[in-house]
Amino acid sequence: MKKLYQSKLLLVLLAAFMLLVTACNNEEGSTAEKEGKKDDLLSIDDFASAKKADGEIIDGGTLTYGLVSDTPFEGTLNFNFYQGTYDDEVISWFDESILDADENYMYTQDGAATFEVSEDKKTFTFTIRDNVNWHDGKPVTAEDWAFAFEVLGDPDYPGTRFAEASNVQGFEDYRSGKADSISGLKIIDDKTLQITFVEANPSLLASGIWTHPLPKHIFGDMKVADMESSPEIREHPIGFGPFKVDSIVPGESVVYKKNEDYWRGEPKLDEVILKVVNPSVVTKSLQDGDVDIAVYPTDQYKDNVKALSNVDFLGKIDLAYTYIxxxxxxxxxxxxxxxxxxxxxxxxxxxxxxxAVNNQDVGEQFYDGLRWAGTTVIPPSHPAFHDDSNPGLEYDPEQSKKILDENGYKDTNGDGLREDKNGNELVINFASMSGGDIAEPLANYYIQKWKEVGLNVKLVDGRLLEFNSFYDRLEADDKAIDIFQGAWGVGSDVDPTGLWGSAAAFNYTRWTNEESDQLLAEGISEKAFDEQYRSEVYEKWQKLMTEEIPAFPTLYRSELTAVNKRVANWDVKPGTKLFNDRSQLGVTAEKPEVAGQ
Known part of the structure; x- marks a missing residue:
């Protein structure tokens, strides 16, 4: 699971920015409420997911990838330690999962390792291919993979990925110091690892296994507490992916060279340059050919698509949602x-x-339909489990006022703002991230909507928080924060435990509920191999979340990627062959196309 974060940035075009400011200052209602829905809304179905070659792919070449962010990437460049989505993007160019997944997010036999499953579905035997090597030429071994689990279970491990290994037999005893080894791990030979799990569950076949070895020949003699900040992670990390890290400007850029020894075959490109691009200049960077590929702010698309004549746009439903x-x-x-x-x-x-808030209005007016109102915290990216019959807590300001009145939140001094049940001033402190033009007006929109029902909501510290500071303060349970606007990448497995479980570190609400934990456990039980049963369990869980509301979804989201016309073999749809294999990525010309030329 990943923080997003969001996390994948709240961005908008200037026209929408001005529209939202107008809406936020309008006590009588938003523009959408007064004028009705737009008649030219977009749909993710309007976009292809893959960009194939428009001409012959040249030998070699350099491609520039734009990491769209208004903040530097953190630079924890190892899957076992990273926290934020930006580091994930950096890592994904030089390292990869040892298992591939298909379009339904189920593990396949096409990755760097194959596997067999026991009859009781608790024991998996993995065989790493003979030609899978680390960038320094050393083979990726079963011992490396087992070592990664040992690091996750070490008491000095500073990260949160241990939760994703907790189902391995003996892992919790090892982590608590009751055992000197993890009983569920058995190294058969240099290339064969057997993993036995405590419980058989459907998540094991859909990203439920930790699939990121850690090179023991590099980290084996290092203290776990020192790994995260070590040069081996921060300055010259290695993986077994199609490109090698050549140089890093911390937080700003990375130069990768092709890995000629890549197990799938030598990459078509000689070099990839990743650089951070501020969302305010991403359009110009694409127009000028400064970047070839960039995840594009959906809210900038309509105003800029004609000016971006040198790129093609790809689209997919994002495995993520934003929430309060x-x-x-x-x-x-x-x-x-x-x-x-x-x-x-x-x-x-x-x-x-x-x-009190109208998220459909936000999606239509500021994202042109490419984001839409969320209803439950299992998004429609997982149609077998998203309960589309559950309307969630719909926009109804009169119902909001009624609930507040009936529960003692009344304006006792006539200033238009409600006091708490004891008649004391009620100020609700709201944490929201910076990130492009839309971030501030969107936060103000919610604040205004809450004010319209009599609630006094203010930004923490009177301003938006930078990405890293935002999550640092959430993780630390800063007492200055009462509510927050976050986002979550649901990952390929639908299991919501990583965000909503009682022991989930990413559960920043700190909400716990015995019935929720029971339902989440049933959702990954052996019985849940039956998809219908699993769907029924998650339907009950979504209903409980709507009733208890530790958080509520604001928007489901699409993701657009702008790709220069010279780029070939880039696919944004998870599970496809090109998505899994970046060695096929190439270009049809030495230089990028430039708009207007």
Whole structure:
């Protein structure tokens, strides 16, 4: 699982920025409410997912990838340690999962390792291909893979990925110090690793296995506490992917050279340059050919598509959603602990805040239909499990006011703002990230909508928070934060435990619920290999989340990628052959096409 974050940036075009400012300052309602829906909304179905060659692919060449962000990448460049989505993008050019997945997110036999599954579905035997080598020429071994689990389970491990290994037999005993080894790991030979799990569950076949070896010949003598900050991760990381890291400007750019020894075959490109591109200049960077590929802000698309005559746009439904979360406790002793004295502990206050905002309006007016109102916290990217019969907490300001009135939140001094149940001033502190033109007006939109029902909501510190600071403060359970606007990448496996489980570090609300934990456990039980049963379990869970509302989804989202016309063999759809194999990526000309030429 990944932070997003979002996390994949809240961005918008200037016209929408001005529109939203107008809407936010309008006490009588938003533009969408007054004028009705747009009649020219876009759909993700309008876009292809792959860019094939428009001509003959040349030998070699350099391609530039734009990492669209208003903040530097953190630089923790190893799958076992990274936290943010930007580092993930950097890592994905030089390292990869040892297992491939198909378009349905199920593991296949096409990756760097193949596997067999026991009859009881608890024991997997993996065989790493003989030609899979680290960038320094050393073979990727079963011992490397087992070593990664040992690092995740070490008491000094500073990250959160241990949760994704907790189902391995003996892992929890090893992590707690009760055992000297992980009993569920058995090295058969240099290239064969057998992993036995505590429980058989359907998630094991869909990204439920930790698939990122760690080179023991590099890290084996290093203290786990020192690994994350080591030069071997920060300055010259290695993997076994199609490109090698050649040089790094911390937080700004990376130069990769092709890995001639790549196990799938020598890459077509000689070099890839990744550089951070601010969302405010991404359009110009694409027009001028400064970058060949960039995830493009959906909210800038309509105004700029004609000016970007030198690129093609690809699209997919994003495996992510944005949400408003309520702080309900703290992280203590590796678990979430609720505090009944927290300001947002009243479920009725949380429901009233959800009913007060019009997310469909936001999606239509500021994303032209490429984002749309969320209903449940299992998004439609997983249609077998998303409950489309659950309307969520729909926009209904009158219902919001009624809930507040009935539960003692009343304006007792006539200033238009409600006090708490005891008649004391009620100020709700809202944390939201910076990230392009839309970030501030979008936060103000929500603040204004809450004000319209009488709630006094203010930005934490009176400003938007930079990406890294935002997540640092959420993780630390900063008492200055009452509610926050976050985002979550659901990953290929639908299992929501990584965000909403009682022991999930990414559960920044710190909400815990016994019924929720039971349903989440049933959703990954052996019985859940039956898809219908699993769907019914998650339907109950989504209903519970709507009732308890530790958070509510704001927008489901599409993702657009701008690709220069010279680029060949780039596919944004997960699970496809080109998505899994970047060695096929190439260009049809030495230089990028430039708009207007």
């Amino acid at each position: 979360g309520f702080k309900l406790g703290k992280w203590q002793d590796n678990k979430n602990v609720m505090d009944p004295n927290m300001k947002m502990s009243d479920v009725n206050l949380r429901k009233a805040m959800a009913h």
